[in-house]
Amino acid sequence: MSHTRHNRRPPSTIPGRWLMGLLLATSLFTQAQAASPDTLRAQFAELRDKGTGQLAGQSIYLRSSESAERMQGEVHALIDQPFDRLRQELAKADRWCDVLILHINVKYCRALRTPSGDELVSGVGRKFDQPLSDVYWVRFGFKATVDRSDHLLVELSAPTGPLSTRNYRIVVEAVPQASGQSLVRMTYSYGFGTAARWAMKTYLATLGRGKSGFSVVDTTADGRPVRVEGVRGVVERNTLRYYLALQSHLQSSEAPGTARLQRSLELWFSATERYAEQLHEMERADYVTMKLKEVQRQATVAPPPPG
Template identity: 35%
Template sequence: MVASTRITRAALFAVALLIALFCHGLAAAADTETSGERALLAKYAAIKAKLDKNQFGAPIFLESTEGQDSVRVDMYGVFRYPFETVHEALQSPAAWCEITPLHINIKACVYKTVKQQTQLTLYSGRKYFQPPSDAYPLKLGFRVTASRPDYLELSLVGEEGPFGTRDHRIGVQAAAVEGQATFLHFSYTYSHGTMARMAIKTYFATLGRDKVGFTMVGDDGKQTYIDGVRGAVERNTMRYYLALQTYLDTMKVPEGQRFEQRLNRWYDLTAKYPRQLKEIDKAAYLNNKKLERAQQEALQAKQGKQGE
């Protein structure tokens, strides 16, 4: 009985870990890759056919890799909004504190700017309501690395995370494409050590054993969805990507109605992928997020709005 309780606790901690892991981003490998508008548009040309027709029923392309101590997911997609709209929307840390809490596991997001350095703190928890004090606070440095009339690049970087994880990075690149649209690359990675591997192994042997991602693996005769930590990161990446889409889709909604419209829109978008993303019913999600919003506003008030 005691051993069983310990396993359950470890599994729950692992859930929090995997949730938090996604909240961190830009693949470390991306730092050594050719970056910038030219490379992004070359990628667009290379995958355009896959964006037009794919398993998602939307202009989305997903790639993921897993090494011994790291996982990387890259998502590419087309947003039917002019680049100027996307460029303006995503440069603000305040906007990211509207986007990230749509994710079912993000309990709150607050930001501050001190000496021209902007930091976001994401509070990662379980799928049910939790006050930020019961969630894991992940501190991310927010930096816009390129902002031009035709190209945007930004990163959110957390050097340390739970269970000995490190190098948590989110990255976004965006450029204009034909038809008054924007091509966007969203990338995520983290690295982990021995403690994290043990927590992950426990989780996927218990609570996470039936969870899958989006990539199909296996031979042509018997293909299945990827599972394990790679599948978990794919799920979380998709949740954040759909949060970005939700934010852009609701920008023209009257300000007083945006929050509720965004909750409904995000849930409906995730409902298109029930095998991977279904966790709780819509009523519970809406109720939890309204409670969490109040907690976030109180936290931000204490933090002080020190920059947009």
């Protein structure tokens, strides 16, 4: 896989913003290791019993970790969708562009069949309308590592990216649950080098100043929670954005024809507004208008060739 971008360099303020949006997922391992369905259920039960990382009364549990060269966010969630439908929507590469484009930083996505396998060509940029000449292009390999009637494991991976970033992956694992529900675990992580570290420091000192994640790391004297900031805060915000994109796509799957896109956009925005303190970036009408334009553009503009 390779990374390509247009010759015109984005403005100097882009790297931090790009990096915040681009953190498109990798696991801590070189290759995702599938847990058994019972193990996945046991992990969710433990989180639920302890309340670890639970978000706003939802059946969504978010946690993150940080090491010297890698960041990771992870969501465990119970979703009100039957496993058969989830499997139908997520086991094929072409459905994933309908998921990724919901994220506010994803400006383009096209699924391609190549001699080496399925790819998703993604353009990632800023949180407002911008030309494709200003986005960063990343090519993700797609693989359904496990695709069975009782277990799904899907991996999206890109080995390299700009600014010394590397090993991006989105790993989604799901199993059926009682009452027509499904359990989902989504892992999102990336590796980085010196250039990426400095780009993130610039972002956190300017546009990202004062923004927090979700994990509670302390309490104030009057008992109010203190939430994680810095790079872990960035990872947590984007982990949840991508999970909510997956959830919104699934929830809109029964909408007819062109109404499905509109429905998924409305659901994603409403879902992120439940966590407006961390995730709000623009008004609903502006988001929907921007995304409708981007979806139309990606249907008519060919992706750049590998390079």
